[in-house]
Amino acid sequence: MENPTVDKVPTAGCPFHGLEALPADGTLLHPSPALAELRSSARATPLKYTGDHVGWFVTDYELAKRVLEDSRLGIHSERVPASSGESTNAELDDDVVASLLDADAIESLAVSNVLNLNSPQHEKMRRAMTGRFMVKAVRGREPAIREIVQRQLQRLQGHDRPVDITTEYALPISAHVHCLALGVPDGLIDSYVRIYNDEPEAADQTDFVRAVQEQFDLVRTVLEEKRRDLSGDALSDLLRAGLTDRETEGAAWILMSVGRDNVARMISTMTVALLENPEQLAILRDDPTLVPGAVEEIVRYGSPFVGLFVRTAIEDADIDDLHIDAGQSVTVSAVAANRDPKRFEHPDDFDVTRDAFGHLGFGFGAHSCVGQQLARVEIRLAIEALILGIPSLRLVSAAQLEPMPFAHPVGMHDTGSVVVEW
Amino acid sequence: MRIEVDHDACVGAGQCALVAGEVFDQDDEGFVVVLDDTPPTGSHQAARRAASLCPARAIRVRE
Numbered sequence: 001m002e003n004p005t006v007d008k009v010p011t012a013g014c015p016f017h018g019l020e021a022l023p024a025d026g027t028l029l030h031p032s033p034a035l036a037e038l039r040s041s042a043r044a045t046p047l048k049y050t051g052d053h054v055g056w057f058v059t060d061y062e063l064a065k066r067v068l069e070d071s072r073l074g075i076h077s078e079r080v081p082a083s084s085g086e087s088t089n090a091e092l093d094d095d096v097v098a099s100l101l102d103a104d105a106i107e108s109l110a111v112s113n114v115l116n117l118n119s120p121q122h123e124k125m126r127r128a129m130t131g132r133f134m135v136k137a138v139r140g141r142e143p144a145i146r147e148i149v150q151r152q153l154q155r156l157q158g159h160d161r162p163v164d165i166t167t168e169y170a171l172p173i174s175a176h177v178h179c180l181a182l183g184v185p186d187g188l189i190d191s192y193v194r195i196y197n198d199e200p201e202a203a204d205q206t207d208f209v210r211a212v213q214e215q216f217d218l219v220r221t222v223l224e225e226k227r228r229d230l231s232g233d234a235l236s237d238l239l240r241a242g243l244t245d246r247e248t249e250g251a252a253w254i255l256m257s258v259g260r261d262n263v264a265r266m267i268s269t270m271t272v273a274l275l276e277n278p279e280q281l282a283i284l285r286d287d288p289t290l291v292p293g294a295v296e297e298i299v300r301y302g303s304p305f306v307g308l309f310v311r312t313a314i315e316d317a318d319i320d321d322l323h324i325d326a327g328q329s330v331t332v333s334a335v336a337a338n339r340d341p342k343r344f345e346h347p348d349d350f351d352v353t354r355d356a357f358g359h360l361g362f363g364f365g366a367h368s369c370v371g372q373q374l375a376r377v378e379i380r381l382a383i384e385a386l387i388l389g390i391p392s393l394r395l396v397s398a399a400q401l402e403p404m405p406f407a408h409p410v411g412m413h414d415t416g417s418v419v420v421e422w
Numbered sequence: 423m424r425i426e427v428d429h430d431a432c433v434g435a436g437q438c439a440l441v442a443g444e445v446f447d448q449d450d451e452g453f454v455v456v457l458d459d460t461p462p463t464g465s466h467q468a469a470r471r472a473a474s475l476c477p478a479r480a481i482r483v484r485e
Contacts, residue, residue, distance in 0.1 A: 068477075069477075069478070069479060126433065126434070127434070127451055127453075130433075130434035130451055130452030130453070131434075131450055131451045131452045132452075133434075133436070133452060134434065134436050134439065134448040134452040135436045135439040135440050135443070135448060136439070136447070136448065137452075357437075357441065357471070357475055358474070358475060362435075362477075363477070364477045365433075365477055365478065366433050366478065368433060368435050368477035368478075369435070370434070370435075372435060372436070373435075373436045373440060376440075
């Protein structure tokens with residue numbers, strides 16, 4: 001796309017005074033110091049994107065919310081912040097996609113990917129997805145989630161030690177709970193876990209697109225079985241919603257794809273945060289009724305999103321003192337906003353007793369996380385079982401204590417292994 | 423206090439039902455239902471909190 005904006009950005013030109021890439025020298029629990037510096041000097045900073053585009057990087061909490069709720073900004077997933085070098089900023093090649101993904105799947109993605117849709121199609125698809133993720137529905141799932149967690153805890157306790165919490169506890173729990181909420185038939189759960197938990201990096205385009213095709217094949221098998229036996233789950237709701245075949249298939253694909261890995265990430269990261277802050281862990285062990293608040297706090301404090309999905313202005317937009325030209329992109333930093341001292345006191349303290357609600361860890365606005373109530377319950381039950389079930393749990397090593405390449409080019413931190421002993 | 427909701431704006435995130443379950447619920451599609459649009463004093467703080475946390479700013483509280 002032609003870049004209509006670059007010469008209008010006041011600080012652009014020669015030399016460029018904005019960000020050449022997102023700061024990648026931070027970790028989940030200790031974000032890059034550059035974020036606080038940027039936030040204290042301006043509410044938004046020019047940021048380079050792929051294709052030499054210059055957009056904005058928003059670090060201020062209030063401005064972040066204003067941007068995320070503004071309907072003049074749409075999601076634009078093809079453009080991502082320019083890379084600092086080693087991460088996976090590859091844009092998918094249309095030819096690779098066309099040669100490896102069947103035509104129906106390509107069309108299904110185009111009509112249903114809620115992460116890349118704008119009104120009114122976005123609202124239509126979102127409405128077909130939300131029912132089973134509401135507070136009441138999720139509460140009804142608690143006993144079944146508890147059972148999944150207990151089963152996985154027993155497996156963990158029987159595992160050779162030291163053991164990786166990410167692969168042996170967090171990922172299996174999130175995959176099985178995901179299948180439960182969506183209604184993936186029992187006989188296909190193992191296929192789901194295998195196909196989704198071994199998802200290749202986007203950097204290898206051929207492998208990535210082949211994996212997407214494999215996911216679509218599974219989605220079709222799952223939907224075929226569901227059609228014969230509709231019940232009280234999210235996939236059954238999709239099949240009842242009067243969508244076209246392509247919409248149903250695409251929506252099922254996105255529901256099966258998203259959320260699962262981020263819940264696992266939060267379980268792993270919360271384990272690290274608690275083991276690194278033993279006084280906070282002691283507070284929760286003394287009074288487990290504080291765990292829900294602690295979950296809110298980890299989603300604030302340990303959000304992986306240095307950048308949320310990229311928004312692009314559909315028309316010129318002035319939001320407070322930020323001018324965004326039509327076609328210009330904006331990245332909102334959930335990490336920077338969640339640690340804005342104007343909103344959260346002592347934001348760099350991990351404090352399980354604080355009221356952390358209002359964080360942007362689940363996003364904000366029309367694209368805020370559909371599965372956030374399920375995520376809250378899942379993280380809570382997984383952490384409760386772990387810290388109460390294994391009193392002598394201790395951290396051996398965690399990859400995320402050192403900076404890692406982003407797991408997604410929008411600027412999402414990876415979790416890595418979390419090795420524990422007891 | 424009087425509660426007004428914008429049903430078109432609601433995105434079904436469920437924050438209101440989570441933090442103020444005595445005032446808000448969700449319908450079968452997950453969208454906002456007001457259980458009590460003139461809640462008692464004891465629920466005012468929860469209602470204000472729900473309004474402030476709504477990611478779609480779909481809740482208005484008139485004091």
